[in-house]
Amino acid sequence: MLNLSLIKHTKVYQEAKEEGKQEIVVEVVPKLLQRGLSLQEIAEILEVDVEIVRKAARQT
Template sequence: MQKSKLKVITFPFFSRLIELIEAILVNKFPNLSREEVKAMLSMELIKGTKVYEELKEEARQEVKEELREEVKQEVKQELKEEVKTEMIAKLLQRGMSVQEVAEILELDVEVIRNVAGEQKT
């Protein structure tokens, strides 16, 4: 039961929680500097604990997933552009006008002209 509760805590949540605790301590101990408050909350105190390790692993997994998704979107976009570039070339080779190709592929006429210019060089 405890393990499932821990999974609900996310890294951004943990960060905000630390900031909240820091703000409370600053208000509670106005004579302390921000550095002293941060020292009170030093990560050294929790490093090595099971909670810390679980949060660290969860953060690592979140970062991996975000990177994976970002790369996936970039690859998808690059493939889309590559396919459109090939389509532009093929449609122009079949004698279609720049305007017709732009309408079919729902692209700006200038994009078609740029690709057509690149095909000639």
């Protein structure tokens, strides 16, 4: 049986993790922008590149 540390290194796990992170960014960015945070501040809080935040902001 695979243990958790081995599963975390699989491609499927990594892709699912990244997809989940992107969904959170798309959901949270508009809320943080409404509260007056800048794109740079949001990127720092979420620990993602500012371009990812910019794209999420355009989707709203």
